[in-house]
Amino acid sequence: MKTVLCYGDSLTWGYDASNAGRHALEDRWPTLLQKALGVGVNVIAEGLNGRTTAYDDHLADCDRNGARVLPTVLHSHAPLDLIIFMLGSNDMKPIIHGTAFGAVKGIERLVRLVRRHDWPVETEEGPDILVVSPPPLCETANGAFAAMFAGGVEQSAMLASLYRDLADEVDCGFFDAGSVARTTPLDGVHLDAENTRAIGRGVEPVVRMMLGL
Incomplete structure (x- = not known):
């Protein structure tokens, strides 16, 4: 049995912008991935609304710093064969960091945490890592979100090329979710149901x- 950990934010959790709720389980991209891979693979969905790559959100009522939480999550789900990181959208908030460069440095921090992790299983060699760039932000008439992510449309458009370069540098896999969603x-x-399914496929x-496989 292979085990895949999907470590992400609301795009992995399945936030539904149409009603501020959650997409049905069958519509979330980790579920589509599980179905496609079959019974020989266990896909774990570890999504948290507002999660950043490696930065604090002082307005949150939970710990959204992906780098601080990751070691605990790795211990909880070990042994792992593959980790998928799809984070960076929340880093686009000016109150968090506001730049694509900051998101890239955060992803690099996550990769290093995995590579240096003290695994609870002695034979654990450490999983492979797939870096996924989230779909770029788009213009919106929603005033609250437009203000929250001011400047994010331009910055998020840079994520795919920067993440691809980082993945090459640190020997990770890469996938551009913006190519399908x-x-x-x-x-x-956020993503509607069809676009979150598209990432899984x-x-x-x-x-x-x-x-x-």
């Missing part, structure tokens, strides 16, 4: 190759 103009950040061949 688009954010909804309802809030400019789109990433499956890359995951299959990295797992040697």
